[in-house]
Amino acid sequence: MEALPSNLIFHELIGLYAEVFESTNPKLINICGRxxxxxxxxxxxxxxxxHxxxxxxxxxxxxxxxxSSSADHDQRVKIFGTLLLSQPENRVKNIRKIRMR
Structure with missing residues (x-):
């Protein structure tokens, strides 16, 4: 399954480039990498x-x-971390349950 903005919270995140946009800990803001x-x-x-x-x-x-299929830029998606709070393997499984409804 391709990672799309509509299904990103159910997708595998390992390997994606991520930036910390906002945080309750100001020292974490602007951390970026894979x-x-x-x-x-x-x-x-x-x-x-x-590091x-x-x-x-x-x-x-x-x-x-x-x-994205266009080599000149990536698509950026902002996600609240609270939407990602679960074990990764369970979060990935949930997309199958939602699709079966």
């Missing part, structure tokens, strides 16, 4: 200088860059 791991409450982002930053989902707004 999502390399995900837990129930955290995204682990590898920054361009190869791994653990960013809590709760209280954070992310901007994800979705690859």
């Amino acid at each position: 999502v390399i791991d995900e837990t129930r409450n955290m995204l682990i982002i590898e920054t361009e200088d190869t 791994e930053k653990m960013v809590p989902k709760n209280g954070t707004t992310f901007v994800f860059h979705l690859p």
Whole structure:
């Protein structure tokens, strides 16, 4: 399944480029890089200088860059981290349940 703005909260996030747009912790704002791991409450982002930053989902707004067929720019989607709060494998399964309704 292709990652689209309409299904991103149900999609695998590992490998996507992400930016911290807003956060209750001001030190996290503007962290950006590839999502390399995900837990129930955290995204682990590898920054361009190869540091791994653990960013809590709760209280954070992310901007994800979705690859597009046009090579000149990615599509950007803003997601509230609270929508991502669940175990990644359960969140991915939920799209199947919604489609079956």
